[in-house]
Amino acid sequence: MMPTRPITIPGRLAALLCLAMLLSAPAAAAGTAAAAGAAAPARIVAMEWAAAETLLALGIVPAAIADAPGYRAWVGHPELPAGVADIGLRQEPNLEELARLEPDLILSHAHLLPLKEKLAAIAPVQAVTFNGTGGDTFAAILSGTREIGRLTGRSAAAERLIDETREAFDRDAEKLRKAGLAGRHVYFVRLVDANTLRIHGKNSVAATVLSRLGLVDAYAGDVNEWGFALSEPSALAGDTDAAILVAGPVGEEEMARVFDTPLGRALPASRAKAVRRLSVTWTFGGLVSAVTMADAITEALTEASP
Amino acid sequence: MIAAMPWAPGARLLGVGAFLAAVGILASAAGWDPRVTVSVARLGLFDPPNDVFAAVMFHYATLPRIAVALLAGASLGLAGAAMQAVLRNPLASPTTLGVASGASFALALSTLAGSAAAFLPPEAWSFLGAMGAGGLVYLIGRRHRFDPARVALSGMAVGLFLSAAASGLVLFNGQQLAFLFLWGSGHLAQSDWSGPAVLLPAFALAAAALLAARRVIGILAVGDDVAGSVGLKTETARLLVLVVAVALTAAVVARVGIVGFVGLAIPAIVRLCRPRSVAATLVASAGLGALALFAADASAQLLSRSGDRLVPAGAVTALFGAPVLFALLSRSRLSSRPNPPLRRSAGSFRDAGPALFAALAAGLAFAILVALFLGRTGGGFELLDPARDGTLLLTRLPRVLGALTAGAAVALSGLLVQKIVGNDLASPELLGISSGAAAALVLAVLVLGVISRTALLLCGFGGAIGATALVLWFARRHRDQIAAVLLAGIALGVFLDAIVRIALANASLEATALLAWLSGSTVLVSLPEAIGLGLLLAAAAGMVLLCRRPIALLDLGAAVPQALGLRVRAAQTLTLLLSALLASASTMVIGPLSFVGLVAPHLVRMAGVRRLAPQVGATLLAGALLMVVADWLGRVAVTPWQVPGGLVAGLFGSLCFLILAARRGAGGHAA
Numbered sequence: 001m002m003p004t005r006p007i008t009i010p011g012r013l014a015a016l017l018c019l020a021m022l023l024s025a026p027a028a029a030a031g032t033a034a035a036a037g038a039a040a041p042a043r044i045v046a047m048e049w050a051a052a053e054t055l056l057a058l059g060i061v062p063a064a065i066a067d068a069p070g071y072r073a074w075v076g077h078p079e080l081p082a083g084v085a086d087i088g089l090r091q092e093p094n095l096e097e098l099a100r101l102e103p104d105l106i107l108s109h110a111h112l113l114p115l116k117e118k119l120a121a122i123a124p125v126q127a128v129t130f131n132g133t134g135g136d137t138f139a140a141i142l143s144g145t146r147e148i149g150r151l152t153g154r155s156a157a158a159e160r161l162i163d164e165t166r167e168a169f170d171r172d173a174e175k176l177r178k179a180g181l182a183g184r185h186v187y188f189v190r191l192v193d194a195n196t197l198r199i200h201g202k203n204s205v206a207a208t209v210l211s212r213l214g215l216v217d218a219y220a221g222d223v224n225e226w227g228f229a230l231s232e233p234s235a236l237a238g239d240t241d242a243a244i245l246v247a248g249p250v251g252e253e254e255m256a257r258v259f260d261t262p263l264g265r266a267l268p269a270s271r272a273k274a275v276r277r278l279s280v281t282w283t284f285g286g287l288v289s290a291v292t293m294a295d296a297i298t299e300a301l302t303e304a305s306p
Numbered sequence: 307m308i309a310a311m312p313w314a315p316g317a318r319l320l321g322v323g324a325f326l327a328a329v330g331i332l333a334s335a336a337g338w339d340p341r342v343t344v345s346v347a348r349l350g351l352f353d354p355p356n357d358v359f360a361a362v363m364f365h366y367a368t369l370p371r372i373a374v375a376l377l378a379g380a381s382l383g384l385a386g387a388a389m390q391a392v393l394r395n396p397l398a399s400p401t402t403l404g405v406a407s408g409a410s411f412a413l414a415l416s417t418l419a420g421s422a423a424a425f426l427p428p429e430a431w432s433f434l435g436a437m438g439a440g441g442l443v444y445l446i447g448r449r450h451r452f453d454p455a456r457v458a459l460s461g462m463a464v465g466l467f468l469s470a471a472a473s474g475l476v477l478f479n480g481q482q483l484a485f486l487f488l489w490g491s492g493h494l495a496q497s498d499w500s501g502p503a504v505l506l507p508a509f510a511l512a513a514a515a516l517l518a519a520r521r522v523i524g525i526l527a528v529g530d531d532v533a534g535s536v537g538l539k540t541e542t543a544r545l546l547v548l549v550v551a552v553a554l555t556a557a558v559v560a561r562v563g564i565v566g567f568v569g570l571a572i573p574a575i576v577r578l579c580r581p582r583s584v585a586a587t588l589v590a591s592a593g594l595g596a597l598a599l600f601a602a603d604a605s606a607q608l609l610s611r612s613g614d615r616l617v618p619a620g621a622v623t624a625l626f627g628a629p630v631l632f633a634l635l636s637r638s639r640l641s642s643r644p645n646p647p648l649r650r651s652a653g654s655f656r657d658a659g660p661a662l663f664a665a666l667a668a669g670l671a672f673a674i675l676v677a678l679f680l681g682r683t684g685g686g687f688e689l690l691d692p693a694r695d696g697t698l699l700l701t702r703l704p705r706v707l708g709a710l711t712a713g714a715a716v717a718l719s720g721l722l723v724q725k726i727v728g729n730d731l732a733s734p735e736l737l738g739i740s741s742g743a744a745a746a747l748v749l750a751v752l753v754l755g756v757i758s759r760t761a762l763l764l765c766g767f768g769g770a771i772g773a774t775a776l777v778l779w780f781a782r783r784h785r786d787q788i789a790a791v792l793l794a795g796i797a798l799g800v801f802l803d804a805i806v807r808i809a810l811a812n813a814s815l816e817a818t819a820l821l822a823w824l825s826g827s828t829v830l831v832s833l834p835e836a837i838g839l840g841l842l843l844a845a846a847a848g849m850v851l852l853c854r855r856p857i858a859l860l861d862l863g864a865a866v867p868q869a870l871g872l873r874v875r876a877a878q879t880l881t882l883l884l885s886a887l888l889a890s891a892s893t894m895v896i897g898p899l900s901f902v903g904l905v906a907p908h909l910v911r912m913a914g915v916r917r918l919a920p921q922v923g924a925t926l927l928a929g930a931l932l933m934v935v936a937d938w939l940g941r942v943a944v945t946p947w948q949v950p951g952g953l954v955a956g957l958f959g960s961l962c963f964l965i966l967a968a969r970r971g972a973g974g975h976a977a
Contacts, residue, residue, distance in 0.1 A: 097683070233497060262497065266363075
């Protein structure tokens with residue numbers, strides 16, 4: 001009698017949950033149609049920073065976002081107005097606070113799939129995933145931006161944002177070309193600890209930004225589905241012509257722990273004085289973050305070459 | 307394998323050493339950086355020119371890394387051997403005594419404090435944390451005459467408390483503390499010679515001190531009675547040896563983070579080779595520890611080269627060390643005394659009357675009402691009006707029910723585990739059940755991507771059952787050796803934790819999401835899930851009550867029930883399976899960190915409940931009460947942010963357990 005127990009209970013649970021999902025799918029679809037067709041939703045909650053910055057860029061102030069202090073520290077642009085409510089951590093949102101806000105639309109994403117039914121009980125949910133899909137992140141950002149534009153009835157603004165992004169890239173690329181920096185090789189990294197860093201490569205936003213700016217991403221190795229590889233500082237010696245750009249926020253002290261060691265000082269980029277600290281640059285954001293990144297890269301590189 | 311060899315101890319130890327060295331050299335050769343050619347290496351050996359990066363790398367990264375691996379491994383092996391000898395405890399090691407977690411937590415705190423903590427280097431903070439945690443475990447252990455299982459359990463309690471606290475910090479400061487995952491699994495990369503410069507003197511001093519004290523260690527290893535009769539101040543001697551071992555561990559942890567298993571497994575392997583003297587044991591443990599960590603780090607580098615991931619050496623020591631230890635344990639008998647816990651036969655057997663049940667039930671009812679109706683918004687506490695705010699009540703209902711059923715389930719599971727193990731401080735965590743569930747969850751997310759809650763639930767369930775089956779199989783072979791079973795459970799837990807750590811270190815944003823689930827986030831519980839868990843719980847409790855006679859007899863040891871005609875093995879197996887089922891189901895809701903399975907049955911026993919039937923009832927009520935309160939506290943403590951209920955329970959539960967364990971003096975055993 002014992003062995004049957006482990007099968008029946010989860011089985012029943014599974015059946016119940018499957019049923020619940022089957023039933024909720026058409027309901028959610030109906031909700032979508034209503035959201036897209038009728039009046040644009042006024043009170044929107046963003047469960048992730050990329051969606052939050054996209055809403056702000058489209059001229060919509062979200063009713064609430066997850067981890068507002070985190071947004072201000074790690075994303076920064078566009079600035080988050082003071083009145084926006086905070087619904088707690090991105091992974092552990094406060095559902096009661098969310099329910100109290102009575103939102104018209106919740107912008108979720110694929111990585112919060114386990115929460116979907118809970119969110120759907122509060123308001124219509126749309127999953128718009130910008131990052132960590134394993135594919136070309138910039139393509140995901142473009143379609144995500146258009147999707148948010150469509151959901152909020154601001155498709156024109158979304159297209160305008162995409163055009164502005166392209167213009168900003170062109171402007172930065174022109175600046176770099178004028179400075180004679182076209183084709184410059186660049187490692188784009190974020191520091192983890194004294195002997196570990198994340199190198200952004202294929203499929204990352206950084207890779208797209210670098211290529212749009214007419215620069216070359218010096219890292220060609222394998223990456224994970226978020227577009228970066230966890231590696232050691234010696235990996236930054238592979239391309240002897242490359243500059244090293246470190247995404248901010250990052251302190252002098254953290255920089256010194258990696259680049260002011262016997263090993264760090266011997267890196268080709270260190271010897272060429274081509275290691276640069278960037279201002280706040282969110283590597284998993286939307287189009288505004290991509291432009292912020294492009295501007296930061298351009299500023300750092302043009303400063304670097306007198 | 308090794309124990310079966312008919313060779314002399316020296317030859318056996320040399321054989322193991324040669325094997326480890328061969329693995330290390332082969333892995334190093336296979337994973338060698340092609341940039342470092344023979345001429346580059348010659349150039350880089352002493353004074354590398356700054357313009358040849360490969361030579362600089364050889365001099366400042368490759369060579370110090372090998373040196374650090376050898377030194378850290380030797381230090382951990384030595385420290386583990388010394389701890390195990392003077393505590394007469396095969397379960398003692400830098401990681402099982404909570405020392406490593408203490409260091410890790412102190413480092414996280416000092417990082418968050420930023421400039422406020424800058425007056426001391428991070429190494430010093432980590433050192434203070436290690437000493438603090440080690441000291442706490444020592445104080446508790448002393449009250450229990452250093453009973454091996456008890457000391458290891460207190461160590462794990464301290465470790466779990468600190469890692470729960472560290473998890474909380476990472477959850478709220480994920481971006482700053484991302485490195486903790488790597489640091490917590492012993493990443494040995496170096497960029498100068500500062501590591502060896504710290505570790506070499508530390509190791510040399512400690513080794514000299516311990517070898518000088520080899521006679522004292524030898525006497526302590528025989529027993530306090532003998533030590534006392536030859537005029538040794540046992541307390542002082544033991545304390546001094548332990549301080550040396552903990553200080554050495556702290557130095558290692560400060561430089562390279564937590565490298566699990568070397569300190570536990572290497573002395574165990576050495577003991578299986580039966581060396582003839584204390585000095586030989588210490589030297590062999592240091593030597594084999596050095597080679598083991600060298601081999602592990604070479605393998606880690608090889609694994610890191612072949613992909614986009616970074617595999618820390620500490621994870622490799624766990625990945626390979628755990629199965630090795632497991633195999634060794636299952637083939638041979640642990641050459642240590644099995645130490646049956648002393649039973650308290652003094653005091654009354656009068657059960658606490660209905661007053662306790664009334665109090666528990668009233669407390670639970672009150673807690674449920676508060677959890678359902680009292681919330682907190684930005685403005686302050688707010689009483690919910692069910693007529694007006696039905697939806698809000700419906701949002702709360704599943705998580706309150708989930709916390710209630712999961713808490714009760716894990717409490718019952720804990721009670722059963724304690725009956726089987728025969729140790730009233732055991733807990734489901736010891737069997738690796740929760741680690742099994744956690745590892746399966748993480749692997750499922752990483753291999754299959756983001757999957758539905760149902761699929762996650764089933765994966766975690768499978769992992770938990772698998773882990774329990776392994777320990778169950780092991781327990782069968784070693785029914786009478788509780789220490790061996792506990793060691794196997796710890797081995798499995800560390801092994802699975804290594805998998806989780808590698809995964810968390812390499813996945814960025816998913817890592818914190820996984821961490822939230824693993825910390826016991828009741829946000830995800832749905833009403834059908836809570837009801838399903840309730841049904842399971844009711845069935846299990848019913849079954850336990852039906853079979854209360856054989857289960858109650860389990861903790862009398864194997865001989866008595868057998869004499870009474872009870873099939874001990876069958877009863878043990880069924881009870882363990884049931885407790886595994888309950889623990890894994892509740893792990894899915896409140897995570898693996900909750901201490902409810904340990905605390906609830908313990909509290910009930912402390913309240914004077916002795917017979918099984920009332921024990922089951924009171925344990926269920928106490929577990930439910932603890933978890934409902936913990937979940938409510940997590941919900942309202944720092945709104946709008948939510949602290950997972952399992953994490954709150956883990957923090958409070960382990961703290962509560964620590965206080966209880968510390969208060970209960972040796973007097974409890976004396977009768």
